[in-house]
Amino acid sequence: MPQIPEKIHELTVGQLSARSGAAVSALHFYEAKGLISSRRTSGNQRRYSRDALRRVAFVRAAQRVGIPLATIRDALSELPEERTPNREDWARLSETWRSELDRRIHQLGRLRDHLTDCIGCGCLSLETCVLSNPDDVFGDRLTGSRLLPGSPTPPPGEDGPTP
Numbered sequence: 001m002p003q004i005p006e007k008i009h010e011l012t013v014g015q016l017s018a019r020s021g022a023a024v025s026a027l028h029f030y031e032a033k034g035l036i037s038s039r040r041t042s043g044n045q046r047r048y049s050r051d052a053l054r055r056v057a058f059v060r061a062a063q064r065v066g067i068p069l070a071t072i073r074d075a076l077s078e079l080p081e082e083r084t085p086n087r088e089d090w091a092r093l094s095e096t097w098r099s100e101l102d103r104r105i106h107q108l109g110r111l112r113d114h115l116t117d118c119i120g121c122g123c124l125s126l127e128t129c130v131l132s133n134p135d136d137v138f139g140d141r142l143t144g145s146r147l148l149p150g151s152p153t154p155p156p157g158e159d160g161p162t163p
């Protein structure tokens with residue numbers, strides 16, 4: 001990973017890509033989603049502050065654990081003056097995301113445990129197939145899949161999808 005001399009305060013997109021490990025296209029995407037920002041030179045080229053390195057590292061770390069970009073953007077936007085997240089910010093935010101990760105891990109574990117039933121089947125039934133109905137939207141009405149009995153009831157008048 002190339003080092004950027006300390007005296008350089010702004011990075012080109014290529015430098016940011018090389019230093020962060022994120023593809024240039026990913027950096028453009030992050031910018032389009034409001035996760036990082038740049039200024040434009042007189043030649044209309046992007047320049048990123050050195051803080052962008054930490055923001056990109058933050059975004060990529062959060063993405064690796066499955067946090068949606070919208071959630072990451074919301075977290076970044078809540079920082080005072082949209083400053084770059086520091087160590088304490090990461091510790092606090094990652095703690096709040098833990099329960100969501102635990103929920104997903106639990107759900108993935110259920111999907112993994114029941115995938116065997118689906119291999120070679122192909123029915124994709126909402127009543128019996130955990131892949132078709134992973135959130136078990138009918139579970140609490142005791143119709144359809146009962147793999148996740150704690151799932152919420154669909155709103156009145158909404159029966160959800162039919163098998």
Ligand code: FES
Nearest residue numbers: 118121123124129
């Ligand atoms: S595809 Fe038939 S049970 Fe999942």
